[in-house]
Amino acid sequence: MSTTTGGQWLEGVFRAAEASHWCTRPYCTTCGTRDFRRAFWSGAAWQAGVATHGADPTQPRDFPSEFSVAECENILQALIEGLRLLPASRCATDGFRTIIYDIDPPFLRFGTPIDLDAELGDSPAGRMLARLRARSALRRERQAQREEFNSPEAAAERRRLRIGQRARDHEARQAETRRRNLLRVDTINSLAAQSVQERLSRFATDLSLNLDSVPMSLIPALDSDVDGIEPEVAAALIARIGRRRRGWGRLRQLLQRLIVSAPAAPASGRGRGTTTGGVAP
């Protein structure tokens, strides 16, 4: 870099890093990015006309013990000048970030508050610095959100909401059960108010009626109950009763006997065909 002149010396450091395959990774835990950092700090000192006398500018403890405050500021200004003239392609690199992390915030390293953003201004390096700052601000914001989400208060709030939701779900289920029970009572009351014939017809045709919810006492059980029932209705009811037992099983037998003993007619003939085919006695 001593062969380059003016602010473009830093570009020479990047070229040397490429040619020598130096590690430029920020915060490299293996090599401390030592060759690259020594090169740009020494280059800046040379540009500033500051003799290093063997002091290693990559070591923060050498500032300011080995250099005067004015020398520190001059070295830093030389480095900032190098950054200002760095082409955009060099700014989107690990090496650029390594330099930024080394000097930012300048106050810590040099004991001199310097506004790096203002110094770099609208140069490619300044724009990249703004992007790095935005990125780290975003990271900090996400980190804060994670911490907020994981905080005991947030966890307690989520638990409180969960418990509230469970209570509301439970209440809704209970209300639905009450509604169904009321509906069932209404249905049973209306069935009880109907004549046996009406009830049998309803059992056969009202598909919204759940036969399993009908109390045994409302299922007709006498021969006389099914007297006069139409064979089509009897056949439909036998099909609906299916394989149900007890009160329904008894009613099915009554209906089947009725169909068998009915006088031959086109309608009863169809009914017999339907029932004996589909339903076991």
Ligand SMILES: [Zn+2]
């Ligand atoms: Zn390394």
